[in-house]
Amino acid sequence: MxxxxxxxxxxxxxxxxxxxxxxxxxxxxxxxxxxxxxxxxxxxxxxxxxxxxxxxxxxxxxxxxxxxxxxxxxxxxxxxSALDVPSVLEARRIIKSLRPDALFAVETLTGFQLEPGFIENGTSELLSEFTPAPLAETLAADDAVVKFLAVTRNGTPDAFLAEVQPAVAHLVSTTHSAPRTALLEMSVPGxxxxxxxxxxxxxxxxxxxxxxxxxxxxxxxxxxxxxxxxxxxxxxxxxxxxxxxxxxxxxxxxxxxxxxxxxxxxxxx
Structure with missing residues (x-):
């Protein structure tokens, strides 16, 4: 060892x-x-x-x-290793077509951006400093997105992963780590x-x-x-x-x- x-x-x-x-x-x-x-x-x-x-x-x-x-x-x-913004927005579009209720956020090297409703009930002590807004409005071309997140209030994390992963595999690598919340974590392929x-x-x-x-x-x-x-x-x-x-x-x-x-x-x- x-x-x-x-x-x-x-x-x-x-x-x-x-x-x-x-x-x-x-x-x-x-x-x-x-x-x-x-x-x-x-x-x-x-x-x-x-x-x-x-x-x-x-x-x-x-x-x-x-x-x-x-x-x-x-x-x-x-x-x-950062995702480019066009890949993030395209993955968002695909996931939204599969799960219209999905909500999104991104982790960048300089901060966190989240859409309205991403945090349930709009409250989180760790995320309270960030103002929700549509990613299409907040993401800048030079933002280094190290993690792209998608959440839905319906279904299980495993079911959400099984549905989304093959649809966006050409754009992002997808996994999850939340025991109960259907929250997906996406990064650069590979x-x-x-x-x-x-x-x-x-x-x-x-x-x-x-x-x-x-x-x-x-x-x-x-x-x-x-x-x-x-x-x-x-x-x-x-x-x-x-x-x-x-x-x-x-x-x-x-x-x-x-x-x-x-x-x-x-x-x-």
Missing amino acids: RLIASDIDGTILGHDGKISDRTIKAFQACREAGVELVFVTGRPPRWLFPLQEQLGHSGIVICSNGAVVWDLHTGTALSS INKAVTLAQYAESLGIDAADVVAFGDMPNDIEMLRWAGHGYAMASGHPDAITAAGQQAPHFDDDGVAQILEAKLTEQRV
Whole structure:
């Protein structure tokens, strides 16, 4: 074990916004043992504060499902893969033709743009600073869109993904990470957590065989397959569990911490 790559939400971070003490101690022990640590998340850079505040992490985070490599220490993007605006608007048109009730938003390197109604009931503490408006009016030609989002209040995330993914595959790569909300996350074709993680590991001279990865949702599937030791949370999505082939115990039982503790013990023997 030379590199740990961990998803955040549902893997180490609960709905209460907390990382357990046991998980924090397990990561600290890995650092002290000389193991590299990178977090690989669908979150944008502005939502990484739990890593800094609770874990004291100041290193690299792969954000937006692989579209951005962010340096927490300097607060800058080391690399990014952005969708062009025409592709975003065309994908929006196609999805709207399939699901007229769909609403959209985009994550850019400089901020967030959302359409009216994208946030249910029009409220969200994390998004309250942004003013809703049609994307066709707010998107500028030079906006670097690192994640395109589509939401519908009808149906399941899996059904929405199955319907939309083949229709827009020529324009965007599509996945989801929301357990209950039918929210799709789209990025540059060919970009996912695994692709960017593999590049990062290679830059450190670390092979996939020496990577331990943790995740819980469909946006983690490629990463869990790529890593030499991919663990899906027992509390995770069935497709992630199938892809990983190995399970970490349930999130509520500090599954990531349990696996890391066992692996550190093995390395010391």
